[in-house]
Amino acid sequence: MDSNASDRMPVIGITTYRERAKQGVWDVRAAFLPEQYMDRVSEAGGAVVLLPPQPDPASAAARVVRGLDGLVLTGGLDVQPELYGAPRHALTDPARADRDDWELALLAAAREAGIPVLGICRGLQLINVAFGGTLVQHLPDQPGGERYRIGGGVFAQLTTQVLAGTRLAAILGPGAFGVHAYHHQGLDRLGEGLVASARMDDGLVYAAEAAEGSWLVAVQWHPEENAADIRLFEALIAQADAFAKEHA
Numbered sequence: 532m533d534s535n536a537s538d539r540m541p542v543i544g545i546t547t548y549r550e551r552a553k554q555g556v557w558d559v560r561a562a563f564l565p566e567q568y569m570d571r572v573s574e575a576g577g578a579v580v581l582l583p584p585q586p587d588p589a590s591a592a593a594r595v596v597r598g599l600d601g602l603v604l605t606g607g608l609d610v611q612p613e614l615y616g617a618p619r620h621a622l623t624d625p626a627r628a629d630r631d632d633w634e635l636a637l638l639a640a641a642r643e644a645g646i647p648v649l650g651i652c653r654g655l656q657l658i659n660v661a662f663g664g665t666l667v668q669h670l671p672d673q674p675g676g677e678r679y680r681i682g683g684g685v686f687a688q689l690t691t692q693v694l695a696g697t698r699l700a701a702i703l704g705p706g707a708f709g710v711h712a713y714h715h716q717g718l719d720r721l722g723e724g725l726v727a728s729a730r731m732d733d734g735l736v737y738a739a740e741a742a743e744g745s746w747l748v749a750v751q752w753h754p755e756e757n758a759a760d761i762r763l764f765e766a767l768i769a770q771a772d773a774f775a776k777e778h779a
């Protein structure tokens with residue numbers, strides 16, 4: 532065993548996306564990620580590694596996860612509906628195949644290696660698709676669905692119900708829980724091997740987790756927006772720390 536393993540910070544990969552960005556005289560494509568994700572992982576005790584989409588994603592992901600103890604699949608634009616066999620809704624975001632392919636490859640490699648995974652918003656949706664589930668492409672098509680994305684880049688303050696007996700309930704406690712939300716898509720058919728761990732009052736699955744295997748918890752809301760409650764990130768870091776020690 533590495534004698535320094537016990538005091539090494541768990542290394543947490545956080546997915547990012549490639550976007551055009553301007554800074555001063557520079558107008559370039561860059562890896563983009565809201566800093567809240569990095570800050571919450573750091574505050575919880577993790578060392579952050581940013582993971583922008585890579586060419587040859589399956590091969591790159593298999594090699595990248597060897598250097599990770601945990602993985603965060605972040606929020607962002609919509610998963611391509613072709614990946615779950617649905618025709619494209621008019622309001623679904625343009626395809627970002629590089630990101631979808633990269634994150635699906637990272638998820639598969641992380642599951643193979645037993646690395647703990649936290650999915651956030653799009654991350655939950657991507658995980659559901661990876662497990663064979665489907666998505667509702669535009670929740671405002673349904674009565675009451677507009678409350679999930681009130682617009683203008685403002686997070687909606689919603690209350691979800693954390694389901695007793697789940698990993699999520701062990702972290703947050705069962706029952707009513709206040710969240711920050713911003714999404715127009717949601718889970719439809721739950722993927723095989725996932726169990727619902729939170730629901731909204733309209734029945735929408737608001738969190739899910741792996742029924743078996745290594746730790747995988749995913750939420751539809753944005754816990755990184757709530758600096759006063761970092762329990763989900765602390766739970767990931769605890770799992771990542773255990774993984775690191777087991778594999779030292």
Ligand SMILES: NCCCC(=O)O
Nearest residue numbers: 608609653714715716
């Ligand atoms: N579909 C990507 C996650 C955010 C949203 O649903 O708007």
